[in-house]
Amino acid sequence: MEGESPRYYEREPETLRRPENTMVRASILGGLVGAIAIVLGLMAVGVLAVHRPGASNAARVLPPPPPAPAAIHDSATAAPPPPPATVAVAPLPPPAPAAAPVPASAPDVYATDTTAATDTTAVAAPVDLASAYREELQQAVLRGDQAEATAMHELDASGLEDAYVGAMLQAERQRVEQLRKQGLYEDSELGDIEWLSFWVSPDETTAQVRVRETWTTTYYSLDDGHCVSRVPEHAVPQTAYLRYVGSAWKVESVSFETAAPRAVAC
Structure with missing residues (x-):
């Protein structure tokens, strides 16, 4: 072809073309490939051992690979085999201690007795004095009515002191004297x-009784x-x-709430 530049081929040195040198290189290359294959195989076995169920959690150290066959060389030195690989697995944490069982009714050591002390002393109920003296007061009023009626009929004031006292006693005595002067007695x-x-x-010395009485009165001549x-x-x-x-x-x-009516002739 026109214009094609001439090709030059570099000639391989004689030393490299020698048969013994070719065998040395092939031996070295084969040794390196074998060593790499062994290392990879051992690493795979270690990984499988680590992930196998039930395996120990302790660190596993892979055994070193067997030495590669010595390479035959003249001046070049083969790379040393890699150090044995160590795969460290973190140990599992210890199991948490079981919680202490809670008793069905645990006593509360801090509990205090808040029950208020009960006062067993009997407290007397307030006394209703009016109810307590009701019967006595009724008898006192009736006793006064009877003493007045007797004194006005007999014109004798001696029995008035049993039912009356103070101003009322004086008033009843005066009425007895007034009837005697009029020549009358009262029925x-x-x-x-x-x-x-x-x-x-409260001191139980005085009392009041409100009452409505119905009376009929007749006056007779003493003569x-x-x-x-x-x-x-x-009333x-x-x-x-x-x-x-x-x-x-x-x-x-x-x-008296009302005035007494006027007397009429018999």
Whole structure:
């Protein structure tokens, strides 16, 4: 071909073309390939051993590969075999200690008894004095009515002291004297009584009784005993004030809510 430059071939040195040199190079290359194959095989076996179930967690050291056959060479030195590979596996952590079982009813050592102490002392209920003295007060009022009726009929004031005291006692005595001067005596009859309320002072010395009584009164002459006048049946609402004297309740005064009706001729 026109213009083609001449080709030059480099001639291989004589020393390299010698048969003994070719065998040496082939032996060296074969040794290196074999060593690499052995190392790779051992590494694969080590990896399989590490991942095999139940294998020990301790570090495994792979045994060193067998020495490669000595290479025949004249001046070149073959690379030394790699050091044995060591595959370290981290040990598994020890199992966590089992939690202590909780008893079904563990005692609370910090618990304190918060139960309030119960006072077993009996506390007396407040006394209703009005209810406690109700019967005694009723008897005192009735005793006064009876003492008044007897004194006005007999014109004798001696029995008034058993039921009256103070101003009421003086007023009843004056009425007895007034009837005697008029030449009359009184015949009073209690028809009905209605108890309205009771009260007793805290010191239990005074009391009040509100009551509505129904009376019929007739006046007779001392000379011949004929009927002079009469007051028809009528209600007498009143409040009796009593005082505890000695060992009994006595009427001290009486407050009348209405005026007594006028007497009429018999």
